[in-house]
Every structure is written in structure tokens, then in C-alpha cells.
Amino acid sequence: MIRLRKLARAASLLTTPLAPEDILSLFNPVFSARQLRGVVTRVVPETADSATIFFRPGRGWQAHLAGQWARIGVELDGVRHWRSYSLSAPAGKDPAITVSDMGAVSGTLVRNTKPGDVLFLAPPQGDFVLPEHPRPLLMLTAGSGITPVMSMIRTLVPHRPDSDVVLIHTARTPADAIFREELAELADQFPNFRVVHWFTGERGRLDFTSVAGLEQLCPDWRQRAAYACGPESFLDDAEALWEAETATAEPSKASLTIERFSTKLAGGEGHDGGLVTFEASDREVEADGDTPLLDVGEDAGVLMPSGCRMGICHSCLIPLRAGQVRDLRTDEVHGEPGQLIQTCVSAAAGPVNLDL
Amino acid sequence: MTIVSDKPDVSEEVPQGGNDSAKVPAAVKTRRGALAETGSPTVRPPAAAHLSDEQVAELGRELDAIKDDILAKRGASDAAYIRRMIKIQRGLEISGRAALLVSKNKAAWVTGTTLLSFAKILENMELGHNILHGQWDWMRDPDIHSTTWEWDFVTPARSWQHTHNDLHHRWTNVVGKDNDVGYNLLRMDADQEWKPFNLGNPLYNALLAPVFEWGIAIYDLELNDYKEGNKTKEALTKDLKALGRKALTQFTKDYAATPAVAMLTGSGKQALYGTLAANAVRNVWAHAVIFCGHFPEGTDTFTEEMVEGETRGDWYVRQMIGSANISGSKFMHLMTGNLSHQIEHHLFPDIPSNRYAEVAPKVQEICKRYGLPYTTGPIWKQVGSTWAKVFKLALPPKKA
Numbered sequence: 001m002i003r004l005r006k007l008a009r010a011a012s013l014l015t016t017p018l019a020p021e022d023i024l025s026l027f028n029p030v031f032s033a034r035q036l037r038g039v040v041t042r043v044v045p046e047t048a049d050s051a052t053i054f055f056r057p058g059r060g061w062q063a064h065l066a067g068q069w070a071r072i073g074v075e076l077d078g079v080r081h082w083r084s085y086s087l088s089a090p091a092g093k094d095p096a097i098t099v100s101d102m103g104a105v106s107g108t109l110v111r112n113t114k115p116g117d118v119l120f121l122a123p124p125q126g127d128f129v130l131p132e133h134p135r136p137l138l139m140l141t142a143g144s145g146i147t148p149v150m151s152m153i154r155t156l157v158p159h160r161p162d163s164d165v166v167l168i169h170t171a172r173t174p175a176d177a178i179f180r181e182e183l184a185e186l187a188d189q190f191p192n193f194r195v196v197h198w199f200t201g202e203r204g205r206l207d208f209t210s211v212a213g214l215e216q217l218c219p220d221w222r223q224r225a226a227y228a229c230g231p232e233s234f235l236d237d238a239e240a241l242w243e244a245e246t247a248t249a250e251p252s253k254a255s256l257t258i259e260r261f262s263t264k265l266a267g268g269e270g271h272d273g274g275l276v277t278f279e280a281s282d283r284e285v286e287a288d289g290d291t292p293l294l295d296v297g298e299d300a301g302v303l304m305p306s307g308c309r310m311g312i313c314h315s316c317l318i319p320l321r322a323g324q325v326r327d328l329r330t331d332e333v334h335g336e337p338g339q340l341i342q343t344c345v346s347a348a349a350g351p352v353n354l355d356l
Numbered sequence: 357m358t359i360v361s362d363k364p365d366v367s368e369e370v371p372q373g374g375n376d377s378a379k380v381p382a383a384v385k386t387r388r389g390a391l392a393e394t395g396s397p398t399v400r401p402p403a404a405a406h407l408s409d410e411q412v413a414e415l416g417r418e419l420d421a422i423k424d425d426i427l428a429k430r431g432a433s434d435a436a437y438i439r440r441m442i443k444i445q446r447g448l449e450i451s452g453r454a455a456l457l458v459s460k461n462k463a464a465w466v467t468g469t470t471l472l473s474f475a476k477i478l479e480n481m482e483l484g485h486n487i488l489h490g491q492w493d494w495m496r497d498p499d500i501h502s503t504t505w506e507w508d509f510v511t512p513a514r515s516w517q518h519t520h521n522d523l524h525h526r527w528t529n530v531v532g533k534d535n536d537v538g539y540n541l542l543r544m545d546a547d548q549e550w551k552p553f554n555l556g557n558p559l560y561n562a563l564l565a566p567v568f569e570w571g572i573a574i575y576d577l578e579l580n581d582y583k584e585g586n587k588t589k590e591a592l593t594k595d596l597k598a599l600g601r602k603a604l605t606q607f608t609k610d611y612a613a614t615p616a617v618a619m620l621t622g623s624g625k626q627a628l629y630g631t632l633a634a635n636a637v638r639n640v641w642a643h644a645v646i647f648c649g650h651f652p653e654g655t656d657t658f659t660e661e662m663v664e665g666e667t668r669g670d671w672y673v674r675q676m677i678g679s680a681n682i683s684g685s686k687f688m689h690l691m692t693g694n695l696s697h698q699i700e701h702h703l704f705p706d707i708p709s710n711r712y713a714e715v716a717p718k719v720q721e722i723c724k725r726y727g728l729p730y731t732t733g734p735i736w737k738q739v740g741s742t743w744a745k746v747f748k749l750a751l752p753p754k755k756a
Contacts, residue, residue: 016608035499
């Protein structure tokens with residue numbers, strides 16, 4: 001490896017200002033270490049609206065823990081978009097994401113991905129992972145919230161006869177329930193695993209307002225370490241129930257670990273403006289919806305890169321950490337974490353966090 | 357990312373329209389740098405003097421619409437275009453250098469030098485210049501981005517972006533503000549004061565062409581700003597160090613590493629001549645194309661009065677009548693990095709270069725309708741015209 005690096009440095013004398021990998025990536029796109037990529041090896045449809053995408057990552061990827069997620073970059077009409085997806089493959093196996101069609105990016109992934117396609121990747125992360133010491137587990141999932149939990153079940157159940165896992169999964173109809181057959185097979189084959197499917201189309205929402213409903217599905221839920229993943233309201237209900245339980249009961253073993261898909265800044269619409277946070281400079285300023293972020297920052301004493309101040313020279317680019325901005329030229333409201341924005345022609349559209 | 361806060365804050369010089377009080381109270385601060393939609397400059401350039409304020413505003417709206425149309429169409433095919441160009445350029449570069457490794461053979465030398473010359477021209481013009489303008493930033497690909505790209509040219513990309521994207525493109529052809537008018541070396545406008553030094557105009561220009569990249573590198577140091585106290589010593593030292601590092605890697609690649617590998621086949625000396633020739637070819641070509649952008653007969657220069665109170669429409673007018681195109685084949689346009697569409701490039705510096713060709717007829721039609729000059733011509737004519745100016749302005753103005 002060290003010899004390889006020396007060789008690369010020697011080769012870069014001939015390729016500067018490019019790196020040798022820029023030349024190698026002409027032949028194999030996965031060669032770029034500056035931009036981690038993966039090649040799609042297999043696409044398996046799960047339900048009408050979801051699919052599992054297996055990929056072979058390039059150098060720089062690290063093996064995932066069961067329950068972790070990764071940022072996946074996809075190009076839509078020439079523009080790179082990043083989204084986070086849970087890895088559904090068991091730990092130690094080739095990574096795969098299971099995606100449900102919920103928007104333009106996930107829709108493209110589910111419908112248009114073919115083996116050989118290149119995905120942009122960021123290494124796996126997240127602390128929604130299995131406990132260090134063996135404990136009886138209760139998994140509560142709704143919809144596509146099953147994906148990280150599926151990785152945990154696949155990792156644990158077949159390989160650890162001493163494990164004890166109950167999964168309560170809610171989906172609208174049997175046809176919408178991702179991994180339904182595989183889960184049923186696992187439950188048949190392994191006595192240490194029990195699955196309860198709850199179809200909201202038939203039985204209505206799973207009721208978390210009292211312990212009665214849960215008691216019925218899993219009587220010993222208080223003895224289990226619980227994991228929940230699903231939509232916001234589902235998790236809020238679960239959280240409330242577990243909070244009430246730990247507050248009233250005498251020393252309780254009940255614990256709840258939650259995976260939220262996203263915590264979004266409340267997006268302001270149109271000309272509202274919002275609180276602008278310059279994260280590295282540790283400054284916060286209230287800005288209106290018509291003042292360029294460049295002026296906002298300069299007025300707050302932040303060392304802002306700047307140039308033409310009319311949107312042509314791109315000297316003022318700063319990475320967005322969170323929130324959305326409005327292009328003062330076109331009125332378009334846009335912004336994704338990591339996107340570089342032109343501060344001289346962009347105003348806050350709701351709260352904005354900048355990496356400066 | 358360039359932090360340019362150590363540079364003089366030119367934005368304060370942006371006129372405040374009709375407001376004749378020197379300072380605007382902080383509470384009612386207007387947006388600095390933003391150009392007004394309506395109004396008029398103190399003086400409108402002669403070529404546009406026949407236009408009313410309303411006509412100029414309307415022209416601005418028409419050009420805005422052309423840009424919006426391109427931004428709406430921009431997508432996967434454009435992304436595929438730039439990636440294809442990058443692949444072609446890298447292919448030319450590798451094969452050119454590979455041929456030079458065995459250039460003791462005459463045919464290999466000619467092939468290698470030719471391929472490498474083309475590679476360097478493509479790299480500087482269609483890739484470097486345009487990517488560094490941010491034309492491809494919308495793809496959000498960190499490898500094809502104005503903040504990360506570095507080019508095969510001796511001046512560091514960040515230094516060039518400041519003097520070119522910011523200063524030259526904002527103050528296009530305003531004598532005294534846009535130093536691209538003569539690059540502090542040549543007398544390229546009759547309004548520039550004549551000094552005996554200028555007698556050497558044609559000589560300096562001829563000497564500049566084959567080492568053009570060095571001319572740009574020195575120009576980007578902004579030595580005049582430093583002498584006049586507008587640039588700090590720290591800033592200059594920083595720029596000099598960056599240039600030193602860049603020059604060293606450039607030199608090592610072309611004049612040490614490539615010949616050293618070629619020595620294995622006994623082609624060391626020939627390979628050195630090959631890289632020297634390729635750099636010279638690229639320099640002469642870049643010099644010719646860039647001089648055709650603003651110096652041919654028919655392009656206007658402007659006084660500082662003409663930009664006082666300039667509206668968005670007037671800014672567009674200045675870009676159009678201050679620039680000149682080169683007409684020719686698709687291949688010629690590509691070899692100039694689409695700077696042959698200089699007028700369109702100056703109107704919309706950050707739209708993808710592959711789109712200038714489709715914008716050009718619309719811009720030409722607008723110029724015709726508003727009675728504005730649209731300067732264009734074949735390359736030999738435009739190059740001849742710039743040289744005619746170089747010779748003419750070497751001599752002192754005739755006394756009236």
C-alpha cells in the first residue's frame with residue numbers, strides 16, 4: 001500500500017494538475033479515491049414501489065454495522081442529488097440499500113437503476129445499531145422503516161441461536177410489506193424470532209396511546225430493548241409511550257432507541273427570511289428574505305469570500321449545511337446539505353446553516 | 357474558495373444611482389453591487405446613445421429571458437457534453453505524452469507534439485476557462501467545479517479567477533478599471549496615455565505570444581495594485597508562493613519528468629523540445645484568441661462616467677459592444693473554448709459553453725433590432741485587426 005502511494009506520487013509528477021487516479025478513472029470509474037463511487041451489481045424489486053440495490057463500493061468505503069445508513073449520490077438530469085438510505089444487507093456482506101419510491105430521487109433509484117450504473121457514496125454512519133451485549137429485542141417498524149431493522153435481523157437471527165427478537169411491522173397492505181416472505185421464512189426456521197405484521201388497511205393504525213395494544217402483541221415488551229424506525233408520528237407516539245412507562249414504573253428495563261429518517265429545518269416559504277447560522281464562525285443573525293447572505297454575513301462580521309456581487313464570478317460560494325435559500329434572480333427556492341451556494345445572489349428562505 | 361477580503365473592496369465604488377450624498381445611512385443601505393432595473397448612466401456610450409432608458413431596460417429583460425431559457429433547458433445532455441470533452445482531452449494528453457516518450461522517431465515527435473498541443477489548448481480553453489467560470493457548478497460534481505478545478509497553465513486557478521471572473525468581467529473594457537485593456541504592458545486603447553515605451557508595442561506583443569501563460573501569471577499578481585498600496589505585502593507574498601508552487605509542478609511535468617522518462621528510449625532531448633513546442637503552440641493560440649475578444653476594430657472601450665449609474669440593461673449593452681466574436685466552423689469554436697462567442701460569453705459568463713452557439717443568433721438579432729454593433733469575423737481578419745491596433749497605438753496620437 002505504501003509502495004503504491006509512492007508510485008502514485010511519482011506518477012503525479014507527470015499528470016499534474018490532475019492526479020493519477022483522474023487518468024485511471026477513464027478506464028474504471030470506481031478508481032477515484034477523491035469521490036467514493038460504487039457500481040451497481042444487482043437490483044431486486046421488493047414491492048411495487050421499492051427495490052433493493054446491491055453495489056460494489058470502491059476504495060474508501062468501510063464495512064457497515066447492522067442498522068447504519070449511507071449517503072447516496074444520484075444524478076438527475078445532470079445534477080447530483082444526495083439522499084440518505086439505510087443499508088438493508090447484513091453486516092459483513094456486500095452493501096445494499098432498499099429504497100421506497102417517495103420522490104424524484106428515490107423514484108429514479110427504484111425505477112431506473114440497472115447493474116453497471118455508478119452511485120456516488122459516503123461511508124456508512126449512524127448509531128442505530130445492535131446493543132453490545134445480548135438482550136431480548138423488540139423491533140417496531142412502519143413502512144420503509146423496516147430497512148435498517150432488516151439488516152439487524154439478518155445479521156442476528158440466523159447466526160445467534162441465543163438471540164430473542166420480536167418484530168412488529170406495520171404496512172398498509174400485505175402487498176406493501178417489504179421483506180414479508182423472507183421474514184415469514186425466518187420466523188418458520190428460527191424459533192428465536194417472531195414476526196407480527198400489522199396491516200393498517202385492514203386494522204387501522206397501531207395504537208400507541210395506551211399500553212394495551214402493545215401488551216397484546218408482545219406481552220413482555222418491558223423486558224426488551226426496543227428499536228423503532230418509521231415516520232415521524234409513529235416515532236413520536238412510541239417515544240411518548242416509553243417515556244410514560246419509564247417515568248411511572250419502578251426501575252424498568254424498558255429502553256427505546258429511535259431512528260428518524262430526517263430532522264429538517266422548518267422551511268420558510270418565499271420571502272420569509274430566517275435565522276442564519278454561520279457554523280464555523282459561531283454567529284447567528286436574523287435575516288430577511290431579500291438580503292443576500294453575503295451582506296448578512298459581512299454585516300455580522302463574518303469573513304465572507306466575495307467577488308462580483310452580481311452572481312457571475314462564483315467567488316462567494318459557501319457550502320450549505322441545512323435549510324434552503326432563495327435565488328434572488330429567479331425566485332427559485334432551493335438547497336440541499338453540502339450544496340455550494342452563491343451567497344451574493346441568495347437570501348435565506350427559512351432558517352439556514354452555512355459551513356463558514 | 358478564495359477569500360478576497362484582503363483585496364480592496366471595490367464594491368464600495370459602485371455608484372448609488374441618483375443619490376448624490378456621499379454616504380447612504382446604514383439603516384437604508386442599498387444592495388451593494390446590484391444593478392438597478394431602471395434609470396441611466398451619467399453618459400451612455402456613443403454606440404448606444406440613441407437608446408432611451410426604457411429601450412435599454414427592455415433589452416435587459418429580453419436578454420434575461422434568453423438566459424432563463426438556457427437555465428431551464430440545461431441538463432443531462434450538457435453534463436454528458438463536458439464529461440465527453442474531459443475524456444477526449446485526457447485521451448489526447450496521454451497519447452501525446454506517450455508518443456513523445458519515443459520521439460527519437462520523427463513521426464512520433466510530430467504526432468506527440470501535435471496531440472499534446474491540442475490537449476493543452478482544449479484543457480485551457482474549453483475545460484479550464486469555462487469550468488473556472490462556474491459554468492458547470494450546477495452539476496454539483498466536486499471534480500468539475502469552479503472551486504476545485506486546477507488547470508495546465510502556470511497561473512494558479514484561484515489567482516486568475518479573481519482578476520478575470522471578478523475584475524475583468526465586471527468592468528469589461530472600462531479604461532482604468534479593467535486592466536485587461538493592454539494587460540499593463542501594451543497600449544491597446546487611444547484613451548491610454550502615450551509614452552515613448554509604447555513604441556515597442558508590436559515587439560512586446562510578439563514576444564508575449566509564445567510565453568503568454570507567463571504574461572497572465574505576472575498580470576495576476578497585480579503588481580500595480582501593490583505598488584499603489586491597494587494590495588498588502590502579505591497578499592502579494594501569498595500569491596507569489598502559490599505561483600512558485602504551481603510553476604514548479606508545471607515545469608517538473610513538462611521539462612523534467614516527461615524528458616526523464618523519454619531518456620529510457622534515448623528520446624530525452626526530443627521529448628523536451630516536444631513539450632516546449634506544445635506549450636508555445638498553446639500560448640500563441642490562446643494569445644490570438646484572447647486578443648480577438650476585445651481588441652478588434654469595432655469593439656468599444658468605456659470611461660468611468662459610462663458605468664456610473666449603469667443599469668442592468670446598460671451592463672448588457674457594454675458587454676455586447678465591448679466584445680467581438682470569431683466566425684468559423686464547429687471545430688474552430690471548440691478550439692477557442694467557445695470564446696469565439698465572446699459577446700455571448702460576456703453577457704452570460706456562467707452558462708455552459710456548449711450553449712453559446714444556440715444563443716448567438718438570438719443575441720445578434722437583438723443587436724440588429726436595437727441598432728447596436730455586433731462585431732464578428734473570421735479569425736485571420738480579427739487577428740489582423742488586433743495587430744493593426746497594436747501597431748497603430750504604438751505611435752503617439754496625431755495632434756489635431
